[in-house]
Amino acid sequence: MSISVKNIMRLSGGAILIASLGACASQQTAPMSNSPLTGPVNTGTYPHFTPDPKGETTQFTPEEKDALRSRTSVAKSGQAGPSSDPAVAARRQAELQLLKKQQEADLKEIEGKSSSTPQ
Template identity: 80%
Template sequence: MNTPVKTILRLSVGAVLIAGLGACANTPPAPMSNSPLTGPVNTGTYPHFTPDPKGETTQFTPEEKEALRSRTTAAKNSQVGPSSDPAVAARRQAEMQLLKKQQAEDLKAIEGKL
C-alpha cells in the first residue's frame, strides 16, 4: 500500500470514531421542554376520563320483588326431600349400614372365607 491510501484509511477511521463519540455527547432534550405550560395547572376540578355509568336494566318494583321472592320460596320448598327430616335420614343411614354388612358377608361367601 502506498502512503495516500494509508492516510485515507486513518482519516476515515478517525472520522468514524469522532462521529461515534459525538453521538454519545448529545443528550436528548427534556420532555415537554417546548411546551408553553411550565407545570400542572390547578383548574379546581378533577379530571373526568369516563362517562358516568348508567343502569343496564330497569329496577324491580316492590311488587315484582315480592313476586320473585314468593316464587323462589315456593321452589325451595318444593325441593324439600328426605334429608330435611332427621328421622328419615337416620332410617336411611341404618338401611345403608345393614346393606353394607350384607354385602360384606356376601363377599366373604364368594371368596370362600366363611
Template identity: 70%
Template sequence: MKISLKLLMRCSASAVMIVGLSACANTSPAPMSNSPMTGPVNTGTYPHFTPDPKGETTQFTPEEKDALRNRTTAAKNSQRGPSADPAAAARKQAEIRLLRQQQAEDLKAIESGQQ
C-alpha cells in the first residue's frame, strides 16, 4: 500500500489542529473561584504597607545650632573677596598696575638688547 506524501501531510496537519483546539477547550477555572469570599471586605482600617519612618539622626540642641551658625558665618566671611573692602580692592589694583608697568619696562629692555 502506497501512501502519498500529500495525504500524510494533511493527516498530520489535521492532527495538530485537533490537539490545539482541544487544548483551548480545557481552560482552567478562574482563580479563587472556590473561595467563600466573593470580593473585598471593608475592615474599616486603612492598609499600611510600609513601617512608619523613624528619625535617622539626633536633633541639634540650641547650643549646637548656634555654634554651627557661627562657624558657617565665619567661613562665609573669610571667603569674601576684595570687592567687600574698597581699600583692599584699591591696593590690589595698584599692585597690578605696578606689576604691569614693571613687565612693560622689562619687555622694552629685552627687545632693545636683542635688536
C-alpha cells in the first residue's frame, strides 16, 4: 500500500485542524480573565462619585445662632395676623362691613346726582 505524500500532507493537515478546533471548543475561560480590571465589588455602601461639599462661608457660632433664632421669633410674633385672635378678626370683619355700607351709600348718592343732571 503506497500512500502518496500528497495524501499524507492532507491527512496531517486535517488532523491538526480537527485537533485545534476541538481544543477551542472545550476551553472554558472566565469572562474578561485576561483583563487587568476586576469586576464590580459589593462593598455594601452606596457609590459616592462626588467630593463632600465644603462650606463656602464662615459658619455660625452657637451665640450667633441663638441671636438669630431670637430675632426671627420676635419678627414672627410681630407678624401674627388677625386669624390668631378671633376677637380681632371679628372686629376687622365688622369694620369692613361698615366700610362696604358707607361706600354703597356714597355710590348711590353719586349715581343719583349724575343721572338727574342734564347732559
